[in-house]
Amino acid sequence: MGSRAQLSIGSRIDNVELAHLVVEETLAGLQMALSSAYEIAMAAREAVANAIHHGNGEDPEKRVVVDVGVEGDEVTVKVADEGAGFDLQSVRDPLSGENLMRSGGRGLLLMHRFMDEIDYTFGADGGTIVTLRKRLQEAGERVSEEEERE
Amino acid sequence: MKITARHQAGITVLEPKGKITIGMGDVALRDSVREALEAGSRDILIDLHEVSTIDSSGIGELVSAYTTVTNRGGKLKLLRLPPKVEDILQITQLLTVFEVFDDESEAVESFA
Numbered sequence: 001m002g003s004r005a006q007l008s009i010g011s012r013i014d015n016v017e018l019a020h021l022v023v024e025e026t027l028a029g030l031q032m033a034l035s036s037a038y039e040i041a042m043a044a045r046e047a048v049a050n051a052i053h054h055g056n057g058e059d060p061e062k063r064v065v066v067d068v069g070v071e072g073d074e075v076t077v078k079v080a081d082e083g084a085g086f087d088l089q090s091v092r093d094p095l096s097g098e099n100l101m102r103s104g105g106r107g108l109l110l111m112h113r114f115m116d117e118i119d120y121t122f123g124a125d126g127g128t129i130v131t132l133r134k135r136l137q138e139a140g141e142r143v144s145e146e147e148e149r150e
Numbered sequence: 151m152k153i154t155a156r157h158q159a160g161i162t163v164l165e166p167k168g169k170i171t172i173g174m175g176d177v178a179l180r181d182s183v184r185e186a187l188e189a190g191s192r193d194i195l196i197d198l199h200e201v202s203t204i205d206s207s208g209i210g211e212l213v214s215a216y217t218t219v220t221n222r223g224g225k226l227k228l229l230r231l232p233p234k235v236e237d238i239l240q241i242t243q244l245l246t247v248f249e250v251f252d253d254e255s256e257a258v259e260s261f262a
Contacts, residue, residue: 013172013173014173016171016172016173017171017173017174038234042203042205045171045205046205046206049172049205049206049207053172094242095242095243100243100244100247101213101216101217101247102210102213103210103211103213103214104206104207104210106206106209106210106242107205107206109206109241109242110205110206110238110241110242113241
């Protein structure tokens with residue numbers, strides 16, 4: 001199977017929902033477990049929210065580009081912003097005792113739990129590309145919504 | 151996102167319906183908790199059974215609500231977690247923080 005979609009959005013928080021829907025729709029017609037599609041869309045949602053809020057500072061003039069593609073048994077989602085990047089080492093561990101009750105800081109944790117691989121590319125002149133990959137272990141299998149809820 | 155509020159045995163029961171996500175239900179949840187506290191409620195039970203999606207911002211609002219209510223001497227507990235919500239609370243290790251119930255009567259009695 002193969003499918004691809006690209007979306008360029010202004011950095012407004014309400015566009016997170018639009019990006020989520022586009023990723024969901026792109027995956028909807030493909031042969032994969034609904035649980036995989038849910039996890040990919042949720043991870044993409046978190047990456048887009050980070051790009052809009054932390055990357056582009058919610059500046060509506062700055063763009064976030066979302067590219068979702070399926071090749072063989074792997075789904076790749078790329079989220080690019082125009083921000084200054086960030087230091088991965090400075091990201092707080094949301095599971096440590098002192099951070100557990102903080103209101104924020106769980107987006108990267110969810111992205112890593114839902115996807116198999118995440119790469120960060122920081123441009124020399126600014127801009128960050130987050131690439132999320134997930135291998136579909138149940139390619140060809142479609143789980144019904146009823147089965148999924150059980 | 152729609153949140154209804156009702157009262158049972160002195161407990162405010164909030165029932166959000168739909169998504170608790172960034173830019174959608176997260177602010178609505180925050181406002182509902184604030185309104186309940188301003189109206190004099192001390193203890194709050196959030197029934198999540200009609201929540202379809204929660205993201206990291208929604209989880210953050212639950213944590214903020216828990217802290218706010220606790221700091222005022224009250225208790226905030228959760229009722230009827232959908233599997234996806236429970237999964238995210240498990241991943242974020244917040245199931246160790248929140249008291250969670252499947253039965254409303256049992257939940258309400260626990261506040262006594």
